[in-house]
Amino acid sequence: MYGVYTLFYKEVLRFWKVAFQTVLAPVITALLYLMVFSHVLEGRVKVFEGVNYTSFLIPGLMMMSVIQNAFANSSSSLIQSKVTGNIVFLLLTPLSHFELFIGYVAAAVVRGFTVGAGVFLLAVFYAQVPVHSVSIVIGFAILSSGVLAVMGMIAGIWAEKYDQLAAFQNFIIMPLSFLSGVFYSIHSLPAFWQKLSHFNPFFYMIDGFRYGFFGQSDVAVEISFLVVVIALLVLSVLTLAVLKSGYKLRA
Amino acid sequence: MVANSAVSVDTLHKRFGTLHALKGIDFSIAQGEFFGLLGPNGAGKSTLINCLAGLVRPDAGRLSVMGHDVVTEYRRTRRLLGVVPQELVYDPFLQVREALQFQAGYFGLGKENDDWIEELLTTLNLADRATTNMRALSGGMKRRVLIGQALVHKPPVVVLDEPTAGVDVELRQALWRFIKRLHTEGHTIVLTTHYLEEAENLCERIAILDHGAAVALETKSELLARGICRSLHIFASHKIETLPDQLREKVQHINGHSMELRLRKDKDSIVSVLDTIRDAGIDIIDIQVEEDRLEDVFVQLVGEGGK
Ligand SMILES: Nc1ncnc2c1ncn2[C@@H]1O[C@H](COP(=O)(O)OP(=O)(O)OP(=O)(O)O)[C@@H](O)[C@H]1O
Ligand SMILES: [Mg+2]
Numbered sequence: 240m241y242g243v244y245t246l247f248y249k250e251v252l253r254f255w256k257v258a259f260q261t262v263l264a265p266v267i268t269a270l271l272y273l274m275v276f277s278h279v280l281e282g283r284v285k286v287f288e289g290v291n292y293t294s295f296l297i298p299g300l301m302m303m304s305v306i307q308n309a310f311a312n313s314s315s316s317l318i319q320s321k322v323t324g325n326i327v328f329l330l331l332t333p334l335s336h337f338e339l340f341i342g343y344v345a346a347a348v349v350r351g352f353t354v355g356a357g358v359f360l361l362a363v364f365y366a367q368v369p370v371h372s373v374s375i376v377i378g379f380a381i382l383s384s385g386v387l388a389v390m391g392m393i394a395g396i397w398a399e400k401y402d403q404l405a406a407f408q409n410f411i412i413m414p415l416s417f418l419s420g421v422f423y424s425i426h427s428l429p430a431f432w433q434k435l436s437h438f439n440p441f442f443y444m445i446d447g448f449r450y451g452f453f454g455q456s457d458v459a460v461e462i463s464f465l466v467v468v469i470a471l472l473v474l475s476v477l478t479l480a481v482l483k484s485g486y487k488l489r490a
Numbered sequence: 491m492v493a494n495s496a497v498s499v500d501t502l503h504k505r506f507g508t509l510h511a512l513k514g515i516d517f518s519i520a521q522g523e524f525f526g527l528l529g530p531n532g533a534g535k536s537t538l539i540n541c542l543a544g545l546v547r548p549d550a551g552r553l554s555v556m557g558h559d560v561v562t563e564y565r566r567t568r569r570l571l572g573v574v575p576q577e578l579v580y581d582p583f584l585q586v587r588e589a590l591q592f593q594a595g596y597f598g599l600g601k602e603n604d605d606w607i608e609e610l611l612t613t614l615n616l617a618d619r620a621t622t623n624m625r626a627l628s629g630g631m632k633r634r635v636l637i638g639q640a641l642v643h644k645p646p647v648v649v650l651d652e653p654t655a656g657v658d659v660e661l662r663q664a665l666w667r668f669i670k671r672l673h674t675e676g677h678t679i680v681l682t683t684h685y686l687e688e689a690e691n692l693c694e695r696i697a698i699l700d701h702g703a704a705v706a707l708e709t710k711s712e713l714l715a716r717g718i719c720r721s722l723h724i725f726a727s728h729k730i731e732t733l734p735d736q737l738r739e740k741v742q743h744i745n746g747h748s749m750e751l752r753l754r755k756d757k758d759s760i761v762s763v764l765d766t767i768r769d770a771g772i773d774i775i776d777i778q779v780e781e782d783r784l785e786d787v788f789v790q791l792v793g794e795g796g797k
Contacts, residue, residue, distance in 0.1 A: 324579035325580060328596070331545070333565040489546060
């Protein structure tokens with residue numbers, strides 16, 4: 240137990256020591272999006288009944304930050320350890336593949352959650368955001384950052400160079416998070432794009448998360464919950480198998 | 491044999507693509523032994539050590555540490571092993587003491603282990619660097635931290651992959667004193683080095699690998715006895731000018747009053763060689779016989795660049 244805790248603690252410390260870049264910077268980025276988009280689009284985009292655009296936007300930006308930072312934490316830590324070679328310090332220990340998994344994922348969830356909370360704390364000064372259900376908000380934040388933390392592990396294990404990781408980030412994570420309904424309700428999209436959005440797992444993260452704030456959503460919150468939980472389970476099983484096999488970590 | 495051996499390696503094979511890096515290695519190391527693993531670059535020493543440590547997955551064969559299988563009982567064997575990797579790796583995010591504390595933490599050891607960490611810092615001469623960032627250390631200091639990290643959990647079997655590579659004379663001697671101390675305290679030591687005089691001084695038993703196969707596995711004295719040559723140094727009262735024909739090809743060099751001859755232990759008798767020299771009119775005032783060292787035996791077994 241103490242072994243996993245040590246890994247978790249080290250991974251948290253790793254981002255917290257440079258919180259300026261790993262927490263504050265993404266919070267400010269999200270706030271800039273908030274100011275620019277709300278200024279330009281407020282009143283022009285139709286979202287949920289009785290919800291103004293700026294309020295609608297805040298949970299979306301929070302979830303986008305959660306997603307990107309949870310992914311960044313586990314993936315960058317792993318690739319750094321691989322490139323510098325200090326991953327051996329972990330591989331030489333009795334930590335099991337399950338313990339490695341828990342250590343990395345839990346720390347990445349903390350990072351995602353911290354950034355999301357940071358966005359919220361500053362955004363409430365800017366616009367009012369109701370909270371329909373705290374537990375749904377927190378539940379979706381944790382589950383979604385869990386999914387992205389696990390994806391980050393897969394990417395970090397698979398990538399051998401920083402540019403491969405950047406490609407993963409730029410061609411998979413960024414488009415999926417931007418096109419998941421951060422800035423709009425998918426009901427405002429043409430039918431084809433609406434359909435397509437349903438294949439984007441990030442859409443359910445944001446939609447369910449938003450339900451936690453407004454009590455309204457594009458699809459039923461139970462469905463979003465189910466999709467996110469299943470994604471987490473499937474990806475976790477896959478990652479555990481990859482870790483156990485030693486793929487790209489043990490020659 | 492397996493039950494009381496510290497390390498046992500049984501028909502171990504490892505391939506990297508088409509390269510057959512380990513070709514059925516077999517040996518065991520007794521508890522408390524000081525074992526040397528020698529061989530030229532690329533022989534497979536690190537690969538073998540990494541198989542033991544779980545960093546490399548063997549294709550076939552079995553490895554055990556203190557009787558426990560390194561694959562099926564890896565949690566057990568990793569606690570029993572302390573491995574100093576060959577590469578000078580470090581976590582740039584940590585300070586020296588933190589590096590040791592986190593490493594101990596991964597083994598489940600917390601505050602109760604802090605005294606041992608302080609002792610390691612002192613013994614490895616790192617106490618005044620305890621709060622220095624790893625990045626700011628010199629290569630030799632990083633090497634010492636690596637050794638400390640391998641010992642944080644007090645493993646009975648210590649494996650050192652070229653611990654003295656790129657280390658200055660003073661530190662090398664300090665490291666040897668430290669490793670000798672670990673050995674006298676009862677640790678089993680497995681060592682690779684390219685400094686053969688070190689292996690000759692320290693190791694009780696030696697395996698020599700070449701191209702993934704063991705070309706020798708015996709005690710140091712058996713290995714030294716394999717040397718087929720020795721050197722004979724002759725010091726004469728006059729300048730050595732003429733040489734008897736039958737000695738000409740044995741002479742390594744002549745330097746004024748002295749010369750060196752290479753003799754085969756099995757064929758050339760020192761007494762008759764001396765007689766021949768005297769008969770040639772050379773007045774011998776002193777002789778010195780030098781038996782082959784480990785280095786010579788090594789070259790003889792491994793050959794230049796291998797077969
Ligand atoms: N991960 C790897 N992938 C591919 N080939 C490898 C890998 N690790 C080692 N090799 C190859 O296996 C062979 C044995 O390498 P190894 O590192 O075990 O040699 P060594 O005896 O430790 O040499 P040195 O004295 O230079 O440290 C070499 O030909 C090396 O190129
Ligand atoms: Mg090596």
